[in-house]
Amino acid sequence: MNKDQVKGTAEKVKGKVNEAVGNATGDPAQKAKGQVQQGVGEAQKQYGDLKDDAKKSKP
Template sequence: MNKNQVKGHAKEAKGKVKEVAGKVAGNKSMEYKGKAESHAGKAEAKYGDLKNDTKKATK
């Protein structure tokens, strides 16, 4: 795993927590920010996956 994968998965988990907390509290703003953070984390993790696959393919 590279740092982008780790940071992406951590950001995704943090976003999910915010999203659920927003739902429970009835705070739509927090819920939407959590969703956005979760999607950003997924994108960063996918970038890390792609980076890792590219590195393996060039060896």
Template structure:
């Protein structure tokens, strides 16, 4: 697991927490920020996953 994967997954968790808190206190801005953080995290994690696949393919070659 590389740092992009870890960072992305952490960002997703942070976003989920923000979204949940936003729902609990009925704060639309906080909910939206949470969803945006989750999306950012998914993109980072996807990039890290792709890097890992390329690295694995190179190692196998």
């Protein structure tokens, strides 16, 4: 795993926590923040996956 994959996964976890807190407290802004964080985390993880794949396919 490269640093982008790790950071992306961590961001997704933070987003899930924020979303859960938003659900538990009935705070739609907190829930939305969590959903956005999960999207950002997923994008960063996918970027890391692409970098990893490119590195592995180099001759």
